[in-house]
Amino acid sequence: MNFRRGDNNTKQKARVFFLLFTLACLGLSLALAFTSRGAAAKEIPRPVRIGENRVPLLQWQEQFTLNINILSAMPSCKVVANKLEMTLYPEGDQALFSAEEQFLDQNLSVRQAGAEVFLTVELGNLPPFFSLRPTDRGYSIQWLEAGLKGKRIALDPGHGGTDPGAVGRHLGLLEKDVTLPIALKLRALLEKAGAEVFMTRTTDALLDPEHRQGRSVRPDLLLRRDSIDAYSPDFSISIHHNSWKTGDVQGLETYYNPGSLNGFLAKEAAVEIHRVLLDTLQRRDRGIKDKKDLVLQVKAPAVLAEILYISNKEEEALLAAPDFPEQAAKALFRGIAAYFQDPGGE
Template sequence: MKKLTSLALVLTFIVSLFTPHAYAAKETAYTKAKVTASSLNVRSKPDLKSKVIGKAKKNETVLIASEMGKWSKIIVKKGTGWVYSQYLKKETTPTHKVGYITAKAVNVRKKATTSSAVSMTLNTGDKVTILQTTSSWTKIQKGSKVGWVSNRYVSNKAPTKKPAKKEYAYVKVSDYLTLRAKPSTRSKSLAKLKSGVKLTVLSTSGKWKYVEVNGKKGWVAASYLSAKKPGKKTTPKPKPKPETIIVYVGSGTLNLRDTASTAGHVVSKLKVGDPLTVSKEKDGWLYVTTKSGECGWVSKRYVLNTPPKTDEVKSLATKTGYVTVNDLNVRSNAGTSYKVVTQVNQADKVTVYSSKNGWLHIKTPKGIKGWVNKHYISYLKIPKDDGGQHLPSNFSHLKGKTIMIDPGHGGHDSGAVGYKSVVYEKDLALSTSIILARKLRAAGAKVLMTRSSDVFIELAERPQMSNRAHVDAFVAVHYNSGPSAGHGLETYYQQGSKYRNMASYIQSGIVKYTGLTNRGIGPNNLQVLRTNTRPCVLVELGFVSNPKEVSIIKTATYQQKAAAGIAVGLNKYFK
């Protein structure tokens, strides 16, 4: 549009420079009029003495080219002629048409010629009243002002609502903003937009804005938009990082829905491999946020904890890993169909070179290279022994007891993320649980684990495993997070249950052997305890969010002490 306008201006300039008068004459507007006299003389000049060149009949329509004094110049077959103006009745348009300006900075002139003075300037979308139209010019009225604009820049069609300059806004909400089909809160939801998402504002209607985001158009409440990108709050205390759980679309396309049901409206189609951030889970559905900021529900069945398989080998910076299980097969290539070249055992230290299809290329302590499933490798040290001589080893009351250890989180659910991401709760929980399991087995207990590798297990499934195995005790192992100053140990039992004493013994044990702050025990209504019909507790073995505490709890020495404390508590409980 801008280019066209400048081109028009250049042309106008050239025309005005060389042929101003000819151009002006051509552009003169004609006004229709009716002859009121029974027979009207048309003369060669505006003078009664001039020659009569023709006659106009009553009610004949003539075109007035110009006026001079009492005379009107009208168009006749052979050119122009002059008649007495008083015998003409000018036609007025009974109802004025509405027009819209179609370009930016359109000049409205006093006369229908580009050499005429500009009386005002109008812009795209300005609504005007069309008073008269000639072959090239339109006489318009805007407010009390009347003038002429080139026909090129006026249309009787309302312009499509497009702002001249793109207007952007950012979503500013605490959770999400709903993009709707119509400007009403009762209207259909098209998408959920996260705070900070950038929108293109197309138009405004009352308290609503019509916006475009990721190719989708809809309405949002204007009060939740900000012209500036919402900045990060400057708080003196660093907030603990939110738990980030990433999953990947596993199949060709996956529907993102507005409710946790296949009956939910599809707000978007997700492509295979798209990463999704999970914020909650409900009945087999995950509430996720896409890379572009769209929120909604996806069926858990169709997502993967790792990006979908590609045959690409990813080179990793050589890392040290620890095997989490015994008798782990090391294969000649990345898959269970390949030949077993050797085996590794729990706590074996391996060198990790690369990854492919969820497998890791490793070197065993004996120097043999091969591939293992990545879930069985922890990057957190798993010690060979259960702790030094200073830790208790006599747990006579544990003999013959069936104890289930439940390392919290796992797989895509990393749990709390440590200060500066040094460690994940899921890894700490697993390594501590492995040490605890060894200790309990050494004391003659039968130990079951809800997981012994880095895999995701449904929260609801864990207490069911406990119930099915009819265990004598169930211990959920977790690490805490909160404000950076938060520190210490907690043990929870199910509200209203009779296992307060079990929580109390375990809390005393872990406080005694680790030396960390005693935050006490408490009843809690946690899913893993609530639906668990067996004696059960949940321990929180320190704060990963505390920079000082995380440096202690990530060590094998600390985890050995914590495991000893739990074992002491269980032993006392079974006494």
């Protein structure tokens, strides 16, 4: 496979392969239609050796987009030494697969170790930024140029309306009244840098119109998660301010969900954002943590920033300062820019 832009040979290969792929799909549908009639089809299909060419595993469609037709398993991914490695079929979940050898070259290889199948992509010659997206038949890896220009970013200001979030003890500051101005200022900075921005809310209201004060916000969080997924962003960030039952706890925490589809990228983003928040705000480092919040269960790489403790007297005063939203938005912008390797961020 050739990853270079404007390569006609690749385009032609893609067309030929698309035809083969369509035929293979038809064949597979017929095969499945027959096998599903068997009464006890408990036998797990044996993985087919690469090159036997029954079901296309890899479909080269557009430049910088690799479609992977995975029949059963969710892939798990990690980046090691400039290589992306996906576990296509974890042990115990064997499935029929094959790949077109013509689509494998030094950039891409598939290897099998026992029942596990791995896809490895050399990232060296590709644009530096990529993400995984679900498709009808599996997943696609999409490579993007570095920089914020044209990137789709979701901003999720925590709480709102009938859900104030945490409430400061000394000034009575409401969490929802700090998260929104930060997100609005961050949107302006991102749009100025050429990004497209989606916000889960732009006013003092929840997404769930049925919510009543003191009731569960789970339906609202489900709506947030779904609205972020529907926008299909390249990156999503939720903004919150932390709280604890005692007033002494203070500092910065950044969360991501390692089990999400792009968890391995979310971690990279969390590291950049956390670093810049610490640099800018000069507060205690409470670390980067694994969390499974609903807004972190989205398909895009997603981070939740807990910016200072509203329950701490000193930090509540910082959060209440008129210039705080601007300062926090600039820090988040620099962190997101660093993640997208945009030189305008520093």
